[in-house]
Amino acid sequence: MSYILKTNNLTKVFHGKEVISQVNMHVKKGEIYGFIGPNGAGKTTTMKMMTNLIKPTSGEIEIFGEKLTNTSYKILKRIGTMIEYPIFYEKLTAVENLEIHCEYLGYHDKTAIKRALDLVGLKNITNKPVKNLSLGMKQRLGIARAIMTKPELLILDEPINGLDPTGIKELRDLFKMLCKEYGITLLVSSHILGEIEQIVDTIGVINNGKLIEEISLENINGQHTEFIEVTVDDCKKAAFILENKLHISNFKVINNSIIRVYDSSAAQTEIIKAFILNDISIESINKTTSTLEDYFLKLINGGGIHV
Incomplete structure (x- = not known):
């Protein structure tokens, strides 16, 4: 089995309390993995450790077959992420924000920005500062930034927050297209289970910091x-x-x-x-x-x- 991301006994302790407890996740290459759990279950904390935003107390994370360390810069360049609420330079436009992102990643494809904005349905916003965009538009812009550099692995934390039903369907179709046509592996957290059910191949259920189930949607459907x-x-x-x-x-x-x-x-x-x-x-x-x-x-x- 080819896993693009694995965790081994991943654990995080904050102020003496174990908030993530020996989590063992297995994300297969080329799939959409739905990471679900109640609010406060540990989804965001786990994703932050996967993207080096916080360090594990113990355990290991393996991405693309390599152990994630403090200096895993090449690994992180191959990942697109949106964790929690996307942050931008509010006085700059969407395009200017994406230009800065390309610059510090050393990504110089001039067509990437327009292509990413088109994919997430953001058009005619060239001269608008980000502070004038709605919550849903900022959420789309965060996804555009995550996919712009054509990552091999996309880690998205609650990506459909703030979107109306039309926007949710558009992004649902986008995620399936990115996986099928671009070969991108997606790890997506969400509390909207009806949406997750329509796109994922595998789900991981976390509760109180513990991964209590990891199962294919096909097996779940067989139990329905x-x-x-x-x-x-x-x-x-x-x-x-x-x-x-x-x-x-x-x-x-x-x-x-x-x-x-x-x-x-x-x-x-x-x-x-x-x-x-x-x-x-x-x-x-x-x-x-x-x-x-x-x-x-x-x-x-x-x-x-x-x-």
Whole structure:
């Protein structure tokens, strides 16, 4: 297996507290790797260590087959990054900012700036200072800066923050194109699981500083199961009816109004009939398939409460 990025027992301690604990990640060359986890789980800290912005307390990072060190300048030149909120010279234009970036990287392709801006959908902003750009436009500019030098590995921390649905779709298509047509490997963190699910090949789930799962999306999809989701006015009573009248035990109470029935032998008509006969009001009932979000919630906290 060819891994473009690996970590070995990567650990970071801040003020005596271990915030990243022995993380072992494996990012394959030519894939899109989705790095997901709750806020504060350790995604950004891990990415900062991968880009030498902060140093690990212990453990190793290997990129392009070489150990990352304080002097890994050649390795870092082959990586495009956007960690947290992108910072620019606010009084300069987008083009001027990108020219400075090219200059200190020693990258002299004169067509690179326009090409990068076109790819992220930033046009007609040549004379605008960055301070006049919207949050979404600054986010796009940060991605343009990251891809401008044609990196082999792209590390993007929450790249679709601040974008509207149209912008999110455009960047989703861009990421897939960069991977497929340019051969760029992407490591992307996001809390928008529905978007991650549409582009990634592999996911890594981090929680409380520990990598608790690393799995291909194909394997997750193979585990997806159909279930019946019912929205009712009294979940406790509905759960009682399912268990004691219909003898269904494989269900979960998601919140105060939603129950998911995973028993494949359960029929919607029987559930509806039993609920109506017992004065339980049904707002909706649908048969659906579990998603990456369901899988994620199950890993993090069980995805619901069984009563």
